[in-house]
Amino acid sequence: MRNDEKPAIVVGAGPAGLCAAIELKKAGAPVVLMDENAKPGGQLFKQIHKFFGSQEHKAGIRGFDIGKELLAESLRLGIDVRLKTEVVGIELGLKVWAVEDRTKSYTLDAGKLILATGATENALSFPGWTLPGVMTAGCAQTLINVHRVLPGKRILMVGSGNVGVIVAYQLMQAGAQVAAVIEALPRLGGYGVHTAKVRRAGVPFYCSTTIIRAEGAESVERAVIASIDAKFQPIPGTEQILDVDTICLAVGLTPSIELSCLAECKQIYIPELGGNMPAHDEYMRSSNQSVYVVGDIAGVEEASTAMEEGRLAGIHAAWAMGYMDDQTMKIKTDETRGRLQALRQGIFGQKRFAAKERILAMRKDA
Amino acid sequence: MSNNEALKTTGAPSLEELLAVGQLASEEEMEGRGCLCIECIEEIPCNPCQTSCPQGAITVGFPITNLPVIDRSKCTVCGLCIPACPGQAITIKSVKNDKARIRFPWEYLPFPSVGDSVRMVDRLGQELCDGRIVSITNPERNNKTAVITAEFPRKFVQDAISIARSHTDV
DSSP: OOOOOSOEEEEOOSHHHHHHHHHHHHTTOOEEEEOSSSSSSTTGGGOOSBOOBOGGGTTTSBHHHHHHHHHHHHHHHTOEEEOSEEEEEEETTTEEEEEETTTEEEEEEOSEEEEOOOEEEOOOOOTTTTSTTEEEHHHHHHHHHTSOOOOOSEEEEEOOSHHHHHHHHHHHHTTOEEEEEEOSSSSOOSOHHHHHHHHTTTOOEESSEEEEEEEOSSSOOEEEEEEBOTTSOBOTTOOEEEOOSEEEEOOOEEEOOHHHHHTTOOEEEEGGGTEEEEOOOTTOBOSSTTEEEOGGGGSOOOHHHHHHHHHHHHHHHHHHTTSSOHHHHHHHHHHHHHHHHHHTOHHHHHHHHHHHHHHHHHHHHO | OOOOHHHHHHSSOOHHHHHHHTOSOOHHHHBTSOEEEEOOOSOOSBOHHHHHOTTOOEEOOSSTTSOOEEOTTTOOOOOTHHHHOTTOOEEEEEEETTEEEEEEEEOOSSOOOTTOEEEEEOTTSOEEEEEEEEEEEOOGGGTTOEEEEEEEEGGGTTTOOEEOOOOOOO
């Protein structure tokens, strides 16, 4: 049955990569999980809020506890986790070039490759954006929730998507004041329950508003914001000055696609999921049939969807490597798709569902 | 479904938007007894309110993006759903004589103490009136979301949603 003894290599030990590795190992397939960071878990350990979803998606559990559960499971299964290990190259025929601890370089042949490399936060440039005190929302979240350092006392949050409103809330929990959340679009982006929670704490939301500049001698001391018209141009005379010492940017994420480009995966452009990303089929296989893409690299969504995508790929790769029979693969795949579909409904999910359907359609045409 | 204009521009739902969905209790229903009030008017994939309820008094069903529906005949106002809701969208309110009470979730430090005078706030974060802390519970099962009960003048019962944060510079 075992037609392939080369391990499956999973790159990225966030929620998607961990779940892919867990499914592979549970099926008995050899698997190596690599991550450039000193600790696994990706962004899960800075998620201190309770997750949405249903019981089977671990709803109501705080993100870092989900991370702990996944880590415990991967340790119990004895997955070969290689930390501080950067994957810097991929040769077709599936040779993975890794650099461990910035000192030791080696290559490893992969039976299958699962890329769970995540996404990178977008920046926004404006006069003063290089002043100390301007940072991405994810950076502020890492500072407060991982390192326990408050980046500032008065915060302006730029962007009202879930990242912006969740981090605004967590900055207040950490002891800061949030002066405002601004949004370029005419309507707020994040879940209403998140915005409501932030609003009742006295934080104003300004729609159709952008940041004009940051001011300060050595670091941020003020932010100038203004209303914008339908063409996103600032309206003269609407400027407001906010006394803030920190400006957080929560203006979207872009899939980290570099390794998928090296693996010659066909790339497509899906703006509503973050821009360029590798095309994939319903098993999360890229155009390179030995390479899977899961989590934010395959379209920016959430940790809960990333975990299910990771499972889909892990299940399919285990089957393709001969470690799972057809029927088990089908049953597990259907269960996972059911959970994934449940997360892609409603007014927020529909847009992502439609975009994911488009990806699948493009894959078929390719 | 309405487009929730207030929710999507001010960040908070208006009373009209909430009433349209029907998850709030009327003042008559609250007379002398606690009533579950949910402020979850947007279809998001989430149902811990349903699974946390031992009485089956909250139904989300399938798909899990349905809005929760309360069966008041089954609800015992035990309050288990308050910390279970990841959106902190559930409170329990009651009125008696000229007083009202609200039980609500709380995740900010410092915690108030029982007997403290506090300022009640509305959904826009505006201070409404004085209130007094009646109880604070935070058992293990709440997973770090405390549940606070505050008492305040009856006339603010529909607008009050929480208390002002007692912020001290760190």
